[in-house]
Amino acid sequence: xxxxxxxxxxxxxxxxxxxxxxxxxxxxxxxxxxxxxxxxxxxxxxxxxxxxxxxxxxxxxxxxxxxxxxxxxxxxxxxxxxxxxxxxxxxxxxxxxxxxxxxxxxxxxxxxxxxxxxxxxxxxxxxxxxxxxxxxxxxxxxxxxxxxxxxxxxxxxxxxxxxxxxxxxxxxxxxxxxxxxxxxxxxxxxxxxxxxxxxxxxxxxxxxxxxxxxxxxxxxxxxxxxxxxxxxxxxxxxxxxxxxxxxxxxxxxxxxxxxxxxxxxxxxxxxxxxxxxxxxxxxxxxxxxxxxxxxxxxxxxxxx
Numbered sequence: 001x002x003x004x005x006x007x008x009x010x011x012x013x014x015x016x017x018x019x020x021x022x023x024x025x026x027x028x029x030x031x032x033x034x035x036x037x038x039x040x041x042x043x044x045x046x047x048x049x050x051x052x053x054x055x056x057x058x059x060x061x062x063x064x065x066x067x068x069x070x071x072x073x074x075x076x077x078x079x080x081x082x083x084x085x086x087x088x089x090x091x092x093x094x095x096x097x098x099x100x101x102x103x104x105x106x107x108x109x110x111x112x113x114x115x116x117x118x119x120x121x122x123x124x125x126x127x128x129x130x131x132x133x134x135x136x137x138x139x140x141x142x143x144x145x146x147x148x149x150x151x152x153x154x155x156x157x158x159x160x161x162x163x164x165x166x167x168x169x170x171x172x173x174x175x176x177x178x179x180x181x182x183x184x185x186x187x188x189x190x191x192x193x194x195x196x197x198x199x200x201x202x203x204x205x206x207x208x209x210x211x212x213x214x215x216x217x218x219x220x221x222x223x224x225x226x227x228x229x230x231x232x233x234x235x236x237x238x239x240x241x242x243x244x245x246x247x248x249x250x251x252x253x254x255x256x257x258x259x260x261x262x263x264x265x266x267x268x269x270x271x272x273x274x275x276x277x278x279x280x281x282x283x284x285x286x287x288x289x290x291x292x293x294x295x296x297x298x299x300x301x302x303x304x
Contacts, residue, residue, distance in 0.1 A: 001026055001179050002047060002148060006056035009042050009203075016042045018203040019056070024181045026147065029174045031194035031211070032183040035291050039203035040183050041079070044150055048077055060148055072101040072144030078151045081137035086126025090117055090136050093125060097143055111139040116165075130157030138166070148179045155186055167193045187284035191215075201291045211283070218286040223254040223262050226275035233271050240265060250274070 002024035009017040017039040024030045034040050045051040047058045049066040058064065060075050068074045084093050094108045112118045115135040120128075125136060134157045141149055151170075155163050170193055173180050184190050197214050199207040207214060227233055230252050234244040242262075243255040254262055259278045266273050 001062075002058070002060055002150075002181060003062075004043070004047065004056070004058050007043065007046060007053055007058055008055045009039070009046060009051065010054045016203055017046070017053075020200065020203070020205055021056075022198045022205065022208050024148070024179045024198075025196070026177050026179045027174055028195040029170050029180040029182060029193055030196045030198060031190045032181055032198050032200075033190065033287060034200040034206075037202075038200045038291075040200065041152065042203075043200070044077075044079065044152055044181075044183070047150060048075070048079070070101045070144065072097065072103070072146065074144070074146055075148040075150060076141030076144060076146040077149070078134075078137040078141045078154055080152075081130075081133040081156070084125045084133070084136065087124050089122050090125055090128075090139070091121040093136070094139060094143060097140055101144055103144060107143060107145070111142045114142060114169075115139040131159060131162055134158055135162070138169075147177070149173060149181065151180070151182045153184055154182060155184060155189060163189060187282070187287055191283040199287065199290065201293070206290055215281055215283060215286055218281060218289065221255060221258070222279040223257070223259045224275060224277045224279050225252040225254055225262060225266075225273065226250050227252070227266070227271055227273050229271045232269070233266060236265055236269055236271075237262065253279075 004023070005021050007017055007020040020043060032040055042051060046053050047060070047065065049064060060068065065071055065075055090112065091108060094111065095105065098104065098108055112121050115138050117132065117135055117139065120132070125133065128136065134154070138154060141151065154166055158166060167189065170180050170182060174195070182194065191211065194211055196210050197207060198205070224247065225233065228250055230246070230250050234252055237244040237254055237257070242257040244252045247253045259276050263273065263276055
């Protein structure tokens with residue numbers, strides 16, 4: 001478990017992290033989201049003991065990570081997949097990490113198999129592709145078989161097969177009772193993977209909530225209907241107290257009621273339906289809406 005309480009970090013006049021408090025719980029994949037410049041990397045570095053907070057605390061299983069006698073056995077982290085000597089092989093890179101944390105050679109072989117690098121483990125890491133370096137960074141995070149994982153953009157550089165593999169790995173880690181913290185800008189993949197969300201902007205907490213509740217709380221209940229009798233169905237729905245507006249040819253957007261009720265009304269009136277779909281707001285849409293005031297670097301030009 002990771003517990004962050006009142007965490008604050010200043011760099012001169014810049015307030016990078018502002019009184020953050022949240023918990024990363026065992027048995028869940030928690031998505032740590034925010035726009036560029038939101039303070040995500042600074043927060044993760046403070047959790048790992050790489051940056052010292054201006055105030056507040058960050059603990060892992062009750063203690064600061066720096067106070068743990070064998071940190072890799074408590075928390076595995078991926079912050080920078082390129083942080084490896086180019087001339088050193090993947091095997092010897094992991095072996096050095098293992099030796100510093102009281103781990104045996106057998107564990108190195110296990111994690112190389114886990115990430116699919118066994119066949120190239122003796123090659124210099126400098127010859128690896130971005131995706132291979134990412135897998136090596138994940139292997140290092142798994143080396144101590146830790147109960148807590150902190151993964152910064154773990155999907156970077158992975159091909160589609162690798163993304164699916166990584167999603168399954170994180171889900172399996174959580175199912176085994178581990179606490180998994182993942183930051184990502186890939187909203188569609190995050191929506192498929194995480195259970196809980198911590199969203200920040202300009203260093204402040206915006207949301208600390210389950211994925212389902214986050215989306216449901218910002219979703220307008222709309223039903224998309226396609227029928228050759230759209231005008232008649234629209235009238236019937238309005239008479240029943242619902243809202244119905246045209247949506248292209250033979251289409252309606254229905255509000256104020258659910259898909260089962262629309263289907264039942266159509267069946268009772270003998271109206272043929274070609275589509276009946278509940279429109280779900282995506283994580284990306286909700287995220288963009290909630291963080292629009294916190295975007296520090298925008299590619300959109302302001303209106304004159």
